[in-house]
Amino acid sequence: MRTILHSDCNGFFASVECLYNPQIRNKPVAVCGDKDKRHGIILAKNEIAKKYNVKTGEPIWQAVQKCPELVTAQAHYDRYIRFSKLCREIYSDYTDNIEPFGLDEAWLDVTGSVMLYKSGRNIAEEIRHRIKNELGITVSIGVSYNKIFAKLGSDYKKPDAVTEITKDNYKDIVWKLKASDLLYVGKATEKKLSKLGIYTIGDLANFPLPQLRNNFGKWADILHNFSNGLDFSPVMKSNEVSAVKSIGNSTTAIRDLENLEDAKIIFMVLCDSVCRRMREQGFRAKTVCISVRDTDLQSFTRQKKLDVSTNITKDVLSVCMELFKENYTFSKNIRSLGVSVTDFEADTLSHQTSIFQSEEEIIKSEKLDSTLDTIKNRFGNFAVKPAKLMFDKNLSGFNPKEEHTVHPVGYF
């Protein structure tokens, strides 16, 4: 049987800010995005702010209504990345099977060290102590025999706690939790489950599988296995880089976008970043996807498969614009836009030439892109840019390539 830990830093961003500012430590604190750039939402909060029911993702004004004395702190991503790295260094004293899930969470397969420390719980307790003493932040750790239950364990008791879920006690702990606590049970699935009379993870585990399959298709087996602790997915080794499946950037613009010209400026900046990242990784993509969110926060995504894979900025941009024009008429102004590419192949592969497209043109564009990449790497992102971006410097003055942060990727 494996021993797997899931470690979750409690209110990570807020804990780090509180560590660096002792004078705000005993007040309700929330880390927020930049209000002036319209990124003014709560990114993380500390335990005190949690008591006021301040929620991650809500706008600052709403949080301040709930908690007038709320201290809002600016985010310092360099600090969070440093602390995330320091946490991983501590984990690496116990195992080399560390699979990060975002900046603040990680799974650890400590099966090989259990003999040395007598039990998984001992390892978890030691990690908890060390992170508290050495880094000044708290973690909650779940100990179990699979990844799913380990994650539920780390959510079970917060902050600064260890929860062990074994084959003997999982029915008492896990099965009593709400179904929505399970990984991959979001709002839509929760609604569907409650129609079937499934409210807890226990209900889900004991629900007849064939009937579940009728309602959820192939997801039924996954939900059934997850709720019964039958998850055998391995914890990735820390030196195994997971294969990149997609590259994307999105932004909330500094002001609402009112016309096609505005949208094009944003798409230009996003495509430039996405394509540069793609070229750095040595990929060409075959599918381009855009996401659009209007001022009512309604959003949609559209994607298109290309005939020939590409990593040329100009080509990706034209696909984005095409998709956008086909699918949006500016019935409302736009708040945010996103671009992502997927379906990768290595850029060293030879490709099928087309009689409809001039190869010379492609080679020319590739050369142009690689020259621009070199200039930007040497002199900075804003050293050279299309003249169009100069029309509205405020709108185009963001750098998604360097400002983008790492979000947890899917479990599969």
Place this chain on the structure above:
Amino acid sequence: MKQYVSVTAKFDSDGNILPLKIHWDDGRSFEIDRITDIRYAASLKAGGAGIRYTCRIKQVEKHLFLEDNRWFVNNEKEH
């Protein structure tokens, strides 16, 4: 309060760093007589985390922190 200080330190041939002398910004400097403990630690009082050197300076014990490449101490008011 967190106070950054300048420090004279020695790099030994194994790459270890040992602080020898602390220089305050008012011009005074203090020889470190002994280092009794070296470990990773957070300073909740000063607000930071790094390698903590427990130093004996004229019979007084003082924590000196190396955070990335800056040294800091917790400056209590009475000092």
